[in-house]
Amino acid sequence: MRRISFGRVLSVTVLSFALAVSWNTLEPSLMGRKVLELVPEGRNTALGLATFGGLVIASLVQPIVGVLSDRTVSRWGRRTPYIIVGTLATIASLFLIAYATAFWQVLLGLGLIQMASNTAQGPWQALMPDRVPAAQRGAASGVKAAFDLVGFMVGRLAAGYLISRHAEVGVQAVLWTIGLPTLVWVGCLLATLPASYEARGETPRAGGSIGDALKKAFVVDLKAYPAFGKWFINRALFWGAFIAVNTFLLFYLMDVVGLTEAEGQRFVGQLSAMLGVALIAATIPSGYLADRYGRKPMLVAAGLLAAVGTSSVLVVRDLAALSACGMLIGVGIGVFLSANWAWITDIVPQGEAARYLGVANVATALGSGASRLLGGVVIDRINSLFSSATAGYLLVYALAALAFLLSTAALLPVRRTASDGVESGVMLR
Numbered sequence: 001m002r003r004i005s006f007g008r009v010l011s012v013t014v015l016s017f018a019l020a021v022s023w024n025t026l027e028p029s030l031m032g033r034k035v036l037e038l039v040p041e042g043r044n045t046a047l048g049l050a051t052f053g054g055l056v057i058a059s060l061v062q063p064i065v066g067v068l069s070d071r072t073v074s075r076w077g078r079r080t081p082y083i084i085v086g087t088l089a090t091i092a093s094l095f096l097i098a099y100a101t102a103f104w105q106v107l108l109g110l111g112l113i114q115m116a117s118n119t120a121q122g123p124w125q126a127l128m129p130d131r132v133p134a135a136q137r138g139a140a141s142g143v144k145a146a147f148d149l150v151g152f153m154v155g156r157l158a159a160g161y162l163i164s165r166h167a168e169v170g171v172q173a174v175l176w177t178i179g180l181p182t183l184v185w186v187g188c189l190l191a192t193l194p195a196s197y198e199a200r201g202e203t204p205r206a207g208g209s210i211g212d213a214l215k216k217a218f219v220v221d222l223k224a225y226p227a228f229g230k231w232f233i234n235r236a237l238f239w240g241a242f243i244a245v246n247t248f249l250l251f252y253l254m255d256v257v258g259l260t261e262a263e264g265q266r267f268v269g270q271l272s273a274m275l276g277v278a279l280i281a282a283t284i285p286s287g288y289l290a291d292r293y294g295r296k297p298m299l300v301a302a303g304l305l306a307a308v309g310t311s312s313v314l315v316v317r318d319l320a321a322l323s324a325c326g327m328l329i330g331v332g333i334g335v336f337l338s339a340n341w342a343w344i345t346d347i348v349p350q351g352e353a354a355r356y357l358g359v360a361n362v363a364t365a366l367g368s369g370a371s372r373l374l375g376g377v378v379i380d381r382i383n384s385l386f387s388s389a390t391a392g393y394l395l396v397y398a399l400a401a402l403a404f405l406l407s408t409a410a411l412l413p414v415r416r417t418a419s420d421g422v423e424s425g426v427m428l429r
Helices: 006-013 015-038 043-070 080-098 103-125 127-131 134-163 170-194 209-217 228-249 251-259 260-293 295-313 317-345 350-385 391-409
Strands: none
Touching: 006 127, 006 134, 006 170, 006 350, 015 043, 015 080, 015 103, 015 134, 015 170, 015 251, 015 260, 043 080, 043 103, 043 251, 043 350, 080 170, 103 127, 127 134, 127 170, 127 317, 127 350, 134 170, 134 317, 170 209, 170 228, 209 260, 209 295, 209 317, 228 251, 228 295, 228 317, 228 350, 228 391, 251 260, 251 391, 260 295, 295 317, 295 391, 317 350, 350 391
């Protein structure tokens, strides 16, 4: 596969920006507002259960859509139809959540947005192994991570500011908040279409019937791709730890630090902006370094940085110090996003890239879902058991720091072998 231009790399990766803006608009600002409005009692449990249910849907949708995409024959190629349909359905789901007047409607909206966004995301993820040569995947993963972080920054900053005005303008603040991801999805879709289009027969297409393939939608050949299991453990632990820190941040600031909701919303937005600026400068170099020196050194550094930052959160309360801790965690996340995604695109077979990346995303959903479900329940139960407003949060954040360390430990036995080839992680080192 020939090297591609930087413009084509941008086209392959830009949908990451839309995904990041929409999810960081939803969490913690929009979902936090809806939970406080509709189920203020047991809010951590409600938030954890709601988001966990959505991730179960995501785990099921991506591999199935991946099977269909890998075998689709259309005038636009294998990926484009799913990206278009998923984008339009995601926008509709955002409006359903914004207009929800009962918590069951929020749950319905979350379920639909998971189905819709993962219908787009699964086939889109396959564009990297489809279109980007192996020697450029670290750099392309760095660009993707930069889009993730810009989306994180923009979504958090805008949503935090707009939702903080809810007391002044009411539901209008919620509608303004979802207007941003709507526009971003449309723009990113248009930018992605040139990269997603493929002539019939241009790239390898998975063989076999769709029925037989669906029966094996969640099956991974670990003998052929032995590094997949190690990647899965690293991803699930690291991502679960990050989500635990991230999901309950707004309520942590309110219950542990003592901020009001409006102050907490503004601080989350400001912190996200600072993180975004620093991390955009770090992610692309991290991708190039992963291409040059391998994935493993970068992933080890990411786990250690995030563990130190999270451990520090347990003992500091000053907002400036919390911002410094957040920056440390964020740098670790930025490095992880580049190196970890480059590694999995090395591993997956090109003919079944969408299905394998869909199964890979189960690691993301598993780590994320477990931290949301258990985190919310643990926080509320431990706080109740000890008649404390802080004990549950401190326990969950301590477990998150441990998970970051364990994600690094999972990499230590990995070695390059002559028989592995790129599919099993030759670039890991």
